[in-house]
Amino acid sequence: MDTLRYIAYRLLQAVPVLLGVSIITFTLMAATPGDPVRLLVGDRASAETIALIRDRYGLDEPVLVQYFTYLKNLLAGDLGASLRYRVPVSQLIAQHYPVTLFLVVYTVVLTLPPVIALAVWSARRQNGPADQVIRLLGVLGLAVPVFWLALLFARFFGVTLGWFPVSGFGDTLPDHFLHLFLPALSTSIWVVPILVRTLRAALLEEMGRDYVLTGQSKGLGDRQIFRSHIFPNSVLPTLNLFAVIVAYLLGGSVIVETVYAVPGMGKLMVDSILARDYFVVQGATLVFALTTIFVMLAVDLLSALIDPRVTP
C-alpha cells in the first residue's frame, strides 16, 4: 500500500520533470541557429518562399508564444506535427519507438547474464588467470568504438558468415530478434564491461564483510555465500549505473541504429535535430523522459526491495 502511494507520488513528480524537459529542449532548439524551412524546401527555394512557409508554420512568432501554443496543444494530447514530414509527431514516435524499445530490452537481455556470470567468476578468483582475461577483454570491449566494432560485426557475421541480417527491423517477432541481434550485441559489448567492472568491485568489497564469516561458519559453500549474501549486497551500485545506462541507451542508440540502418528513435532524434524539426525533437525528448522516469522508478523500487535500509 505504501509502495502504491510512493509510485503515485513519483508519477506526480513526473509532471514538473516533463515540463522542465520540454522547456529546456524548447529553449535549446530555439537558441540553435539553423532554419528548418530551408532544409525542408531544399537549396533552390527563394527567400520569399521560405518566409512564407515560416509564417505558415508559425515559426516567426516569439519563442514564448510558440512555447505556450505548444504547451496548450500538448495538454490537449497533441504533440504537434513534424515540420519536415507533415505527419503527426505521435505517428512518427509510434513508428520508431517500439523499434528502439525492442533494441534496448534486447540489449539488456543480452547484457545481464554475461555481466553477472563474468563479474562473479572474476571476483571469486580475484587476480587469477580467468580474472585477468575477463578484465582485459572487458577493457578491449570498452575501448573499441561501437561504430567500428559494429561495422566489423556486420561484415563478418552478416556478409562473410551470413548468419544475421545487417540492417532493418524485420516484420515478425522472430524477425525482430534476428535483425536486431547484431545491433544489440554491439551495444552489449561496451555495456557489459562497464557493469562487470562495477559489479566486480562491489563483490570484492562485500567479500570482506563480517556476515561472510557467518556464512562460512554455517558451512555454506563459497557458491552459496556468493549467491545469497555477497551478491545481493553488491548489486545496488551496479543497478543504479545500469539504470542510467539503460536510459542513455534509448537516446544513444543512434550509433548502432545508423550502422545497422535500424529505423529507431535515436536516428529519428538525430535526424530531426539536424533538420531542426523542432516538434519531433520535443516529442521524442518527452518520450525519452517518460521512459527514463519509469526506468528510474523501477530501479528505485527494486533497490528498496533488495535493501530494506533504503527507504524509497
Added chain:
Amino acid sequence: QDAIRIASPNKVTVLDPIVSAAGGNIEAYGQLYARLLRRGADGALEPGLAESWEISEDGLTYTFEMRDAKFSDGSPITAEDAAFSLTRVAKDEASAYPAGFAPIKEVTAVDEDTLQITLEHPSAPMLSNLEIFNAGIVSKDDVDARGVEGAFASDPVTSGPYMVEDWKPNDRITLTANPNFWREGLPKIQKVELIEVSDDNARATMAMAGEIDVNRSVPWAQVEEVNATEGVSVALEPSTVMYLVLPNHDKAPFDDLNVRKAAAMALDRAAITEAVTRGNAEVANSTFSNALNYHDASLQPPAYDPAAARKLLEDNGLTGTEINMMITPSFEQLATLLKAQWDAVGFKTTVERVDAGLWWSKLAEGDYQVTVNWYYNETEDPDLAVRWALCDTCGSDSYYTNYHNEEVNRLTDEALRELDDDKRAELYSRIQQITLDELAQIPLYYAPFSIAYADRVKGLTLTPALQWTLEEAELTAD
C-alpha cells in the same frame, strides 16, 4: 521477390512535387508524377503525357496535345490537370523551385486534350524545363477534394509509373506499380522500396549481404572494393554534378580578387581530384559542368603555382591572411587538403565544421568566408545552372556567394531568350570566361554518380536529372 530495394543517403520528406527540391524527394517525384515530356534512353526529349506539341514562330506560345492517360485512381488525365499542375509550380508561393518556369505568363486548358502555355518572352530551355521533376502532373480533382495537405499526405493520386503503397517517414517509402500508367506493360518491376540509409558503410554492407539491390551512392574509397564484390557492380554514371570552392564575395578576405587568385593557384586541383575521388572524376576547368551544353573546354582557371601564389600574397601584403573555412562533415577530407595547400602559400586556415542545418542558414545569410559544396543541374541546358550559381539577381545570390557582375546578369537573360544555338554558345562561353577570370568560384572537379547495382537489376540508371529509369528496368531471376 519482385521488389527492387534502393538504398540512398537521401530521404523522402514530402510527396507534393512543388514543395521541395531536395535530393531524395526529386528521386521519388519522378516515379510518382509523369510529365508532359520524357527523356528517351539517349537523353533526347520524347512525348510523355503530351502526345505532340507545337511552338509558335515567336517562341511565345506552346500548344500540347494530351494523350488518353489515366491517373492511378482511374480518372483521366486532362489538360485541366496539366494546367493546374504547371500553374502551381510556376506561380504558387510555396513552389520551392520555380526558376525554370519564370517566363511563363499563363497555362490554360484549351479543351479536354489541348494545353496552351504562353510565355512573357522566349525561353530556349522551356521544353526541357517542362521535363524536370517538379513539372509532374497531379490530379486537380484530388487536390480539390482533399486539399493540398490531404492530397499529398501519404497516398497521392499519381500519374507516373508508381504509386505509394506505404510511407514510413524517416525510414522508407514503398511504391507499387501504377496499373493505369500510360505506357502499356510498364513498369516491369512491381514494387520499389526507397530506403534511406545515411551511413556509407551500412549501405555497402547491405549491398554485400544482398539486402539491397541498388546503392545510390558508393563512396569513392569503396568503388573498387564494391565492384570486386561478387554479384554487385559499380556504375559511374554521367551527371552534371560539380564540386567547387565557394568564396564569399561580400566579406574579407575573399572579396579581394588577389586572394581568390592566390587561393586558386595554391591548389593542385588535379592531385586533389585524384586523392578525393580515387581517380573517378575529371578535373574541372570551367564554372560550368562539362555535362552541360555549351561547356567551354578551352578555358582553364589559374594553374597550380604555389610560388606565384605566395608571391602574389607577399606583393599585396596579404601573407598570413586568416581564412575561416566552413564545412559540413562530409567534406573533411577535402577541407584537410585545401587547408594544407592554402597554408603552404601563406594563408592561415581554420576549419569550422558545422552540421548541415547550420551550414545552410549561415550560407544563406552570407555569414561565412569560404566553403565547399557541390551542385547539379536538372537539364543539360545551362540556363538554370547559371541562374543558380553565377547570377546574383536571379534569386540565389550566385549560390549565396554574392558574386556580382552586371554583364553576367545581362548575358544570362540574353542567353535565355536567344533561340539560336550558336549564338547561345557564344554567350555562355562569355559567361564562363568572365566568371573564371573573376574566380566567381574555384571549380574543383566534375563527379559522376557512383552507383552499385546488383547483377539481377537490368536497365536501371540514374539520369543526370536525378531520375531513376525504373519504369523500364527489370529484375532478372538469378
Added chain:
Amino acid sequence: MSPLLSVRDLSVRFGQTTAVDGISFDVERGSALGIVGESGSGKSVTCRALMRLLPPAARIEGTATYDGQDLLEMPLPALNRIRGKRIAMIFQSPASHLDPLMRIGDQVAETLRKHTTMKGQAVRDEVVRLLDVVRIPDPERWARAFPHQLSGGMKQRAMIAGALACQPDLLLADEPTTALDATVQKSVLDLLAQLRREQNLSMIFVSHDLGAVAQVCDDLLVMRRSKLMESGPVARIIDAPQHEYTRQLIASHPDRLALRPVADAGTGAPLIEARGLRVRYGGRSLADLVSGREGGFVAVENADLAVRPGETLGIVGESGSGKSTLARALVGLVKPREGTVHFDGAPADPAGRGRVAYLRDVQLIYQHPFEALSPRMTVTQAIAEPLRRHRLCPAREIGTRVADLMEQVGLPGKLADRHPRQLSGGECQRVAIARALAFDPRVLIADEVTSALDVTLQAQVMDLLLKLQKERGLSMIFISHDLAVIRRLCNSVIVMRRGRIVESGQTAAVFDDPKEAYTRQLIDAIPHLRAGAA
C-alpha cells in the same frame, strides 16, 4: 575415550603481532570449556582459528584435532560439512555478522536448509521454534524483520538460534550473552545447560562474566596477552587461583567487590530531563491512515527521566525494551513523536537548532562499538576527530591528549594506527569511550559500555567514570544489563519493559525492595560467582 577437540600449540600471527601464542587445550565430549581473560588476549581469534575464519593475512600454526581430523588441515568441502552442522559459532558482535539484506528467519533457516533434509513449512516452523527457544517474543513477526530493525540483544539471540539450529556437537560461543538482560541471559544459559544434558552438546564459552562461566562450564582457560595463563576445573580456579592475573580477575568481580554506597548527588535542578517521550519506528501506511491506526512500532512510550549534575541514572530492562531508543532520542538520532527534552533548565532540541552546542555537552557511547567507528579511521584519528573539529584543545596538544585518553581507558599505544577491523571487541569499546570522553561532556550516556570488557577493565573504566564524576560533576545515564554494575554506579535507576518505564527510584530502594515482579525477576537472574560450588 579421546577428547572431542584437542588443540595443540595453536599460534596465530598477524604480521608482527602475535594474537595467540602456542596454546593447548582439550574439550571432552559433552563438556564445556570456558575462556576468560583480558580484552584483546586472543579469545575471539582462537575461536575463529578453529573454524578457519581468519583473514588470509593471519598465519596459523599448531593442530586442532576434532573427532580424529585436524580442522586446520582438512580440505574445505569436508570442513564445510562440519561447519554449521557439527561445530557452530556465535560471533561476538552480532550486528555486523548478520547479513543486512536477509530476513532474520531466513538467516536462521540457512543452516537447516544446507545441512538437513527439511523443507518449506517444516523449516519455517523450526525457525519459529528456535527463535522462541532463545526467547524472542512474537517470533513469527521478528522472523520476518531485517537485522537493522532489531535491538542489540535480539540480534544476539537470533545469532544463537542460528547456531543451535542443526544441533551441533560443539558450540563456539564468543561472548554470547553480553547484550542480553539478566533474565534472558539466564534462560539462554539454562538452555545451553539443558542442551548439554539432552544432546551431549560440548562447547567453548568465551565470556567476561565469570559468574556465567562458573554456571555453565566445567573447565576454564584464563588468557592474557595471547598466552594461556592457567587452566583447570572452574571450581578449582575460582577457589584457588594460581596466577596473579587470575586472582585479580576474580577479585574484580562485582560480587567480590565491596559494595561502596554510591555517593549522594546534590539536590540541584536536573541537568537533563525528558518528559513524556514517545518514539515510534516506521511510518504510517495508507491502510493505517484509513483505519485510524497509528502504524509503525512504538519503541518508547511516555518516558520521563531526570538527571541532576553529578548524578548517575541507570536504565535496565529486558532486551528490546527501548533503552537504546531512549538514549538515541536524547541525542537526536530519532525524533520523538511526543515529549520534550530539557537541558540545563532550557528546552533543548537535540536534532534541531543548537544541536552542536548541546551535543558537545551530551555524549552517547554506542552499544555496538565496532559499527560506531568509521571503518577507514585509525584509533588515533577517531579519538582526535572531535578534538580537532570542535577545537577542544590546541592543535599542538592533540597528540598528547589522544595518548592520554587512550591511557585512561587502558588502550595500549601500539594500537594507535590500527583500523577497527584489526581490533578486538573490547578494544573497539574502549576507543568509543575515549572518543566520547574527548568531548569532556557534562552528560554521558553509556549504552552497554562495559559488556565487552573484561572485569578488570570494567573496574578500571568504572573507576575512571567515578573519578570524572567526582572531579567534574559529570552526569551519566548508564544503560546496562549488568545489574551489579548498575548497583555500583547509579544513584537512581529506571526499569523498562516493552517500551514503558515500569519502575523507578533510588537504586538501593529499587534493588532491595522491588515493587514490580519483573524487577524482582531481573535481580534474581543475576549469575553469581559460586565459590566452592560444583
Added chain:
Amino acid sequence: MKLSPMFVTGVVLVLVWGLVAAAAPLLATHDPFAIDFAAILQPPGADHWFGTDNVGRDTYSRVVYGARLALYIGLLGVVAPLVIGMTIGLTAGYFGGWVDTLAMRLVDITVPFPFFVLVLSIVAVLGPGIENYFIALALVGWVGYARLARAEALVLRQSEFVLAARTMGFSHGYILLRHVLPNALSPVVVYLMTDVTLVILFGAALGFLGMGVSPPAAEWGVMIAEGQTYISTAWWISFFPGLAMVLIGVGFALIGDGLARMLRIER
C-alpha cells in the same frame, strides 16, 4: 600499502602515454598534419610505420600526437561530471527527503535530454572547440556518478558510524566529506576510470555523427571514424588509433581496479 602488479602496470601504461604526449615532437617521424599526395593510403612500411591516411598523412605521427588530445579530453572531460555528480549524489542520498527528490528529478530531466541537441546548441552558440564538448559533458555526464554515489549514501547514512558522527555534533558537510565519501568511493573510482575511456570514445562517436573535433586535429576517435570507409582497403588508418585507444583504456582500467582495491578494507 602494497601495490598490486596490475595497478603498477596501469600506472606505467598511462605514464608511458603521458610521456608519448609530452615528447610527441621527438617521437613523431613526420609532421602529423603534412599531406603528401604521393603517399596516399600507403600500407605500413619502413617510411610510414603505421601507413598513411587518405590525404597521405603519417598515421604513426598522428597517433603519437593524438595522445595529447586523448589525455586532455579523457582527463579533463571527467573532472566536472565527477565533482558535480558526487556532490549531488552524496547530498541526495545522505539527506534524503526533498533534497533527494529534487536531485533525482534533476537526473530524470538530464538523462533523457538529447545529448546531441546539447552539443549542437552549445557549439552553435559558443562556437566549436573541445571546451564546449567538456561543457556538454559536465551538463550530462554527472548522472552516472550521482546515482552511484546516492545508492551508497542511502545505505551509509543509516550506518552507526555516520550516526555517531552526527551525535558528535559535526556538520553535515564534514560528515559527508570525511565519513560518507571515503566509504562510497570504491564503485565511483572504478566507474571514473571507465568513464575516461568512455569520454574519449564519446568524442569519437560525435565525430562519427559529424559533430566532433574539427579537422585536421589528430584525434584518435576522429581518425577511427575517418578510417571506417577504408576498413577493408586500408585497415591501418583505423586500426592503429584503435589500438592506442585500447592501450590507454587498459591503463586507466587497471588503475581504477587498483585504486578500488586500495580503498577496500581487507579483513
